[in-house]
Amino acid sequence: MKQRGQVVIDKILDTAEHLFYTQGYSNTGINQIIDEADIAKASLYKHFETKTDLLVAYVQRTHERWFSRLENSVTKVEDPQKKLLAIFDYHIERQEIRQFGGCPFIKVNDEAGTDDPRVLAQIRLMKQHSKEFIKGLVADSGHKKELTDEELTETIYTMLEGAIVTASVFKSASPIQSAKHIIQKLI
Known part of the structure; x- marks a missing residue:
């Protein structure tokens, strides 16, 4: 209790x-x-x-919950390459739930990322954690090696971030699905 x-x-x-x-x-x-x-x-x-203390706590808790759901979603997939694609599916699901409102961390960064260094630090930690997660999946994926692990990690991360922003603008999962399709060709 x-x-x-x-x-x-x-x-x-x-x-x-x-x-x-x-x-x-x-x-x-x-x-x-x-x-x-x-x-x-x-x-x-x-x-x-302060309101900023509340914002920092919000970012921390949102990250913990978001990442826990991501890990649970990806661990359900057995194939190492499909785990990379499951990241895109997870983001599609989250954006549909949030009616394509975009990334909560980018939204906070746009509004308050420069107001207090603690806010930006928390957002950077979250984004770095996401990138490290992708990096681990890439290393375990046995991908085609057309790109190095670092290049593929950066490509997936950057495409995903851009696709989420674009999905929020067009209120559609299509940009995330397109990014997933491109990554599928690289792995």
């Missing part, structure tokens, strides 16, 4: 996650979070001294 403090933290973070993603960090006020989480102002400030 969760401690009362953790229940409050989860309510705050759940509310912040929804609001930061759907309407943006800058457009979300502390009072709106307090109202929608149905908590006392003192409760929010007990756990998060």
